[in-house]
Amino acid sequence: MNRTLTKPIADDLVRPLFQTSVWFYAIVFAAATVVACGGAAWGYQVWNGIGSAGIRWPVFWGFYLVNFVFWIGISHAGTLISAILRLVNAGWRRPVTRCAEAITVFALMIGAMFPIIHLGRPWLAFWLFPYPSAREIWPNFRSPLAWDFFAINTYLTGSVLFLFLPMIPDFALVRDRSTGWRRTLYGLLAFGWRGTTRQWNRLESAMQIMAVAILPVAVSVHTIVSFDFSMAAVPMWHSTIFGPYFVAGAIFSGIAALIIAMAVLRKTLGLEKYLLPLHFDNLGKLLLLMCILWAYFVFAERLTVWYGNEPSEMAVFWASQRGRFAPFYWTMVICNFVIPFVILTNYKTRTILGCVIASFGVLIGMWLERFLIIVPSLATKQLPYSWGSYAPQPVELTIMAATFAGMILLYALFSKFVPIIAIWELKAGLPSRLDPALQVETSLLSTRLDTEAFSSEAERADRGQP
Amino acid sequence: MDRRHFIKLTAITGTGAALTACGNPEHQLIRFIPEDDLVPGVATWKPTICPLCSAGCGVTARVMEGQAEVFRNGQPGVISMGLAKKLEGNPEDAISQGKLCARGQAAIQITYHPDRLANPRKRTGERGSGQFVDISWDEAIKELVGHLDALAAANSQASLALLTKPRRGRRLDLLAEWLRRFGAPAPVTFELFSDDVLRRANEISFGVAQLPTLDLEQAQYVVSFGADFLGAWNSPVAQSAAYGRMRQSRPGGRAKLVHADARLSQTAANADEFVAIKPGTEGVLALGLAHVIIANNLRPAAAAGRAGAAIDGWATGLTAFTPAAVEQRTGVAAARVERLAREFAAHPPAVALVAGPPLAQSNGLFTALAVNALNALAGSLNTPGGVSFVPQPRPAVATRDLSALLQEAAPKVLLIDDVNPVFASPASRQVAGALMRIPFIASFGSFVDETSALADLILPDHSFLESWVEAVPESGAAKAVPISAGPVMRPLYDTRPTIDVLLDVSRRLATPLAPALPNTFEEFLNREETAGVLRAGDSAPAGQAGAEAPALQYIAPQFDGDPTQFPYHFLPYASQALFDGSLAHLPWLQELPDPTTSAMWCSWIEINEHRAEELGIHQGDVIEVASAHGTVRAAAFLNPGLAPDAVAMPVGQGHTNFTRYATGIGVNPVAILAAAEVSGTTALAWSATRVKITRVGGPDDTLILFGGATRERPEETHGR
Amino acid sequence: MAYRWGMAVDIDKCTGCEACVTACHAENNIPTVGAGQASRGRAMHWIRVERYYEGSFPDVRLKFRPVLCQQCDNAPCEAVCPTYAAHQNEDGLNAQVYNRCIGTRYCANACTYNVRFFNFFNPEWPKPLHLQLNPDVSIREVGVMEKCTFCVQRIKAAKTEATAAQRELVDGALQPACAQACPTTAIIFGDLNDPESRVARLARSPRGTKLLEDLGAEPKITYLQKQPWHEPDAY
Structure with missing residues (x-):
């Protein structure tokens, strides 16, 4: 085994697990504080009543459901991207997959909280579980909310497995390098991994199965989230385009979240050697693709509504196009299309910074998109007498801020306890694959990644080159 | 021994020993005495009469048994009693024909209003400060009798005045007779939207x-x-x-x-x-x-x-x-x-x-x-x-209008029977100032309002559901039948029917009124059915019919305010929910969307939508309406159905002191009206004021509309 | 034979007086929410009188239309409720089981008529206003959706009474609070399964329309449209 070649990689990537900077504590503390505020806000809401939020007649769904759809969308970052890239064997995916999969799991955990937070009687949320009870009724399987329950649970389970499986060899590696409580912890997490050929084969086939299985689950979960809306005869909700539209939007925002997460990790954990401009360039191209796809969906949706000229739909259409929601609508168009398109079509601006700016635009734009799907339609339903407005209240804003802080907190802790880049996968992608356990990967081609990643002087010295 | 006595007796023997330790055993016992005609959980219907306007709709109250916290002998306690649950039109009644308007439905909230006065009160602070102390009925009546005796002793019985609502049937007859026998002038009546x-x-x-x-x-x-x-x-x-x-x-x-x-x-x-x-x-x-x-x-x-x-x-x-x-x-x-x-x-x-x-x-x-x-x-x-014109059983009693109180020779003792002229009069009439000059005021209403806040003594009335009521409809049916009805439920509080209090006072005066009036209103109503306590002709008929007035020439309407300075007609109107403001304390009516605007819990100023556009005024913007006599500020409602040279405002809000539900909500358009009279009468010309409007600022969120768009197709679709 | 309760609302008779609104509050223990909450869109009116202006001054019209739960045969609110709080009962009413409701508010979004109202807070009746509450109707707690029931408590009581007396219900004897209060008798309630009932006859009227009929919810309320005045000899 070429220990001299792979050892620095492991050193670099395991280092954050053993060394803790003051910044880490500062970030964790700050994020935890905001999360605690969010918890308190939710407690306040449960104690006083859901009326503490800004929802009202007739806009019965507000920021909570916007955030629900937003975070479920973010969750498509990972699993979907990583599964696709894994299946098509894109070599450059290697440093990216775990970042992405972690986003998926955390975003799902956060997103799945919102349907419970938004309930009028959250203490009865367990009535959505199909279990034999004294009430002698099962959940109503005709309700898209029951579908949501199953879809999200399936996706969460699958994503956790998909994240966890490739972590096992890395846990074993950390176990072997650590002492004390860490050795016990990682020993447990490594599930007795010894790196035998049999184990590698099992892992590889499990990953292949998971990658194939998670794709339809990921597509279905956001389709089902879109069904929450498109199943109701609400103007501009009742649309066949919603399934693919939501999936495209989800991947779009997921990639943006991934780019931002990678850029942050690159800076904070000193991963400049591993997360290269190439990765950002490739993800930027993917983001551009989704940007164009998203714009196409919006165009298709808006054109059909406008051409159809159905009065109740036109009321919603104009409310966002030039009415009271127009400022949000046009901000969305700028953030979701104009900014990313301009930045990402030009290879000179498709730098790390450029990609990050575009990604921030996309996150803002996609959040607004979810707002513009939910609120204007509810505020402008068929009977104009029942039209209303909506303004978020402090509890909603606090809980929303807490979810973003929660994401930072979970991510910071994750990167503290787990190597954020899959060490063994990175090693597997190296040009000289001498480890017999990695023979399965023989078809991998050497990429620019591999040459650039180890072109520093130290690396060259390691390899015995001049 | 009937059922009632049996239960009473068993209750007393069974629980007497236990309750002696609890204090006030006698009123604790009340809960064990059920009302004969009530079965728990089963509703009965009792007739009564809606008191809110002079239409006199006959209604039925749905009565069911319930546990009520009541006051008996000044002590609180819980008893089981029949409680009115809902008012419905009485199908047997010629006026209501089994139907009832929104205001009538809400009248039940008068009885159960959380700010209803539960016992007599005497003023302690300055007049209008709202500082009162609870007193007993004996003390209250003694005080009132003292002031009336003082009037009689000074031989100035004419300095007693009674302020009440107009056209309240035989009740008003009896009040007028009471005043006449005391030696006081005819009752003063007040109603903003009088006809x-x-x-x-x-x-x-x-x-x-x-x-x-x-x-x-x-x-x-x-x-x-x-x-x-x-x-x-x-x-x-x-x-x-x-x-x-x-x-x-x-x-x-x-x-x-x-x-x-x-x-x-x-x-x-x-x-x-x-x-x-x-x-x-x-x-x-x-x-x-x-x-x-x-x-x-x-x-x-x-x-x-x-x-x-x-x-x-x-x-x-x-x-x-x-x-x-x-x-x-x-x-x-x-x-x-x-x-x-x-x-x-x-x-x-x-x-x-x-x-x-x-x-x-x-x-x-x-x-x-x-x-x-x-x-x-x-x-x-x-x-x-x-x-x-429906034949009336007897001519209406002579009354005087509010100006009788505003003159220099003001009365020395004023009795106010549930009217609120301080709220419902133009500020320029200075009703509050006139009342402040009256040495002694006793109020009989069930609530503290702008007028009764100026009283020295408050003797709260029973609610209409707790007392004998009657009406003589002036209009509405081919034949007017005087109707009366007994109490629907026992009183909740230590209140007394106003008319019974006055009858009681009439006997307690140093020189009791003679010939003696009936002991109670109930007795009066029942006796009158057969004998007629007040002989027809006791009360002078209103006005002189028959005298031909000279033919009236057309006169152009006169408006208060110079058209160049005050370019808009000011059109206040009776609120569909709050009427003239006397119902602003009922939460159902406050939350009832106004039919033409859907507004609730607020005042608004209606302005023609196109004129508003010209003036840069948007829905909900705060605008100021100024007449020569004052200004009010409220949110604008852009009304497609209003003349461009007019602004309209509902009357009813703008109470400064009228229970938790009305105080501090909105503004009172009556305040800025000119105190002009309709020529040939003494009625207030409440639609004859001109105003100007100014936009003060953006929306202050006081315009609360239940409904959204005012048009069914507000957003145009496009042509093909 | 099963009942199928329905209603006819004569727009030509409705004056927009809102007697029905207060009657509904009184019968069904609907709380008032106060100015602060009302301004935040939490006012509850199971029946409302919609007002729509047409034209502009001086050629201006104002239409009134009472809107309450349409008790749809094919109700969009029922399918989306994950806990069966909204379901169709044996009389064709869209029942709302308050105890099953967990407050997803999905039914209210799905309802194209926006006739569902939500308890954003626990209702309050400052004493002694609570003495007015109708003991036949349950109080709804925070987080629960509620809506017009066609006064199901009156229906149940009348059915029980009729069963006990071994007779059929008489058309017109049973009325919800709104119909009972309506001064112009614009609201007619009855059994649509009885072809001779007043409501069934009005449902066949040439003036009859359904609200948002094209959406296919099959509402059980027939709106009788306003008739323009014409010279009597124009026939």
Whole structure:
């Protein structure tokens, strides 16, 4: 085994697990504080009543459901991207997959909280579980909310497995390098991994199965989230385009979240050697693709509504196009299309910074998109007498801020306890694959990644080159 | 031994020992004595009468047993008693016909209002400071008797005044008799939206100082001059019931309703044709219709008789009221006047009615006489499908109006019986100041309001559900039957029926009133059924019927305020929910969306939507309305149905001291009115003030609308 | 034979007086929410009178239309409720089982008529206003959706009474609070399964329309449209 070649990689990537900077504590503390505020806000809401939020007649769904759809969308970052890239064997995916999969799991955990937070009687949320009870009724399987329950649970389970499986060899590696409580912890997490050929084969086939299985689950979960809306005869909700539209939007925002997460990790954990401009360039191209796809969906949706000229739909259409929601609508168009398109079509601006700016635009734009799907339609339903407005209240804003802080907190802790880049996968992608356990990967081609990643002087010295 | 006594006895023997340790055993025991006619969980219905307006709708109260916290002998306790649960129209009643309006439904909240006065109070702080201390009934009555005795001792019985609501049937008769026997002048009555102008006009035209009953049910053509007969005017339930039959569910087709007004009121909204007209010119339109009818020989001129004689120029065919002249004055196109007149004449029975804003102009009496003459011309007096006057059992008692209290020779003792003139009078009349000069004021209302806050003594009345009630409907049915009803439920608090308190006082005076009045109102009502306690003629009849007034010439409406400085007509109107503000304390009515705007819990200023656009005023912006007598600020409501040269405001909000539900909400448009009178009467011309408006700022979120868009298709679709 | 309760609302008779609104509050223990909450869109009116202006001054019209739960045969609110709180009962009413409701508010979004109202807070009746509450109707707690029931408590009581007396219900004897209060008798309630009932006859009226009929919810309320006035001899 070429220990001299792979050892620095492991050193670099395991280092954050053993060394803790003051910044880490500062970030964790700050994020935890905001999360605690969010918890308190939710407690306040449960104690006083859901009326503490800004929802009202007739806009019965507000920021909570916007955030629900937003975070479920973010969750498509990972699993979907990583599964696709894994299946098509894109070599450059290697440093990216775990970042992405972690986003998926955390975003799902956060997103799945919102349907419970938004309930009028959250203490009865367990009535959505199909279990034999004294009430002698099962959940109503005709309700898209029951579908949501199953879809999200399936996706969460699958994503956790998909994240966890490739972590096992890395846990074993950390176990072997650590002492004390860490050795016990990682020993447990490594599930007795010894790196035998049999184990590698099992892992590889499990990953292949998971990658194939998670794709339809990921597509279905956001389709089902879109069904929450498109199943109701609400103007501009009742649309066949919603399934693919939501999936495209989800991947779009997921990639943006991934780019931002990678850029942050690159800076904070000193991963400049591993997360290269190439990765950002490739993800930027993917983001551009989704940007164009998203714009196409919006165009298709808006054109059909406008051409159809159905009065109740036109009321919603104009409310966002030039009415009271127009400022949000046009901000969305700028953030979701104009900014990313301009930045990402030009290879000179498709730098790390450029990609990050575009990604921030996309996150803002996609959040607004979810707002513009939910609120204007509810505020402008068929009977104009029942039209209303909506303004978020402090509890909603606090809980929303807490979810973003929660994401930072979970991510910071994750990167503290787990190597954020899959060490063994990175090693597997190296040009000289001498480890017999990695023979399965023989078809991998050497990429620019591999040459650039180890072109520093130290690396060259390691390899015995001049 | 009957069931009641058996239970009482077992309750006493069974629990007496246990309760002696609990204190107040006697009122704790009350809970064990059920009401004979109540089975727990089973409802019974008891008749009563809606007290809110003078329509006098007979209602039934749904009574069920419940646990109530009550006051007995000054002590609180819980008892099981029959509780009114809901008010419904009494199907046996000629006025309500089993129906009830929104206000009547909400009357039950008066009884259960959390801020209702539970016991007598005596003022401790400065007048108007709202500082009172609870006292017992003995002390309260002693105090009142003391002041009355002092008046009698000084031989100035004439310095006693009683302020009450007008037209309250035999109750008012008894109050007037009480005053007469004491030696005091006639009761003072006050009502903001009084119909005194119309009564006066009917007296001149028809010899009856009374509101008309409209036979809408059989009418084929109805022209309403500003009369909000489906909203808050006269007997709305009876009129609405007839309107329903006029529209559908009668043979002979559907009648036409034409409504002339400067504002699209709730009634106007139901009209088949809305005639926008300049304020104060409604009488001109009526005479214009009459002119066309006379000129085209569609009806004999003689048909007008006495009513026409009251109009100057009638005998010569109203030559001054040609359609062209009418168009010039009213703004209604001449051709339309012509067509309306021909339709009116061609569809008998046709009837015209007038009330509300047209009669609150300086020339209101003329307008009313003109409409009366039109009715007479169409031959719709005392005919099916026309107007008629319900024979009254006895002439109305003589009353005085509020100015009696505002003069220099103010009374020394004032008794206020649940009226609130401080709120419902223009600030320029300075009613509060006048009341402050009165040495002693006793108030009998159930609530502290702007007027009773100035009282020295408050002797709270029973609610209507707890006392004997009666009504003598003035209008609304073909035959007026005086009705009375006993209490629906036992009292909740340590209150007493006002009239019984006064009867009690009459016996406790140093020289009791003689001859003695009945002991209680109940006794009075029951005795009167057979014998008649007050002989007819005891009370002087109102006004002098029969005396012919000289024919009235057309007079142009006079408005308070220079048109160049104050370019807008100010049109306050009775709120459909809060009426004249006396119902602003009922939460159901506060939260009832206004029919034409859907506003709740607020004041608003209506302004024509296109004029608002010109002025840069948007929905909900705060605007200031200024008359020569004051200003009010409220949120703007852009109304498509209001004349561009007018602003309108509902009356009812703007209370400064009227329970938790009304205090501090909105503004009072009455305050800025000019204290002008309708010429020929003493009624307030509440629609004759001119104002200017200024935009003060953006929305302050006080405009609370239940409904969203005001139009069914607000956003245009595009053409192809 | 099963009942199928329905209603006919005669727009030509409705004057917009809102007697029905207060009657409904009184019968069904609907709380008032106060100015602060009302301004935040939390006012509850199971029946409301919609007002729509047409044209502009002086050629202006104002239409009234009472809107309450349409008790749809094919109700969009029922399918989306995950806990069967909204379901169709044996009389064809869209029942709302308050105890099953967990407050997803999905039914209110799915309802195209916006006639569902939500308890954003626990209702309050400052003493002694609570003494007015109708003991036949349950109080709804925070987080629960509620709506017009066609006064199901009156229906149940009348059915029980009729069963006990071994007779059929008489058409018109049973009325919800709104119909009972309506001064112009614009609201007619009855059994649509009885072809001779007043409501069934009105449902066949040429003036009859359904609200948002094209959406296919099959509402059980027939709106009888306003009739324009015409010269009687124009026939």
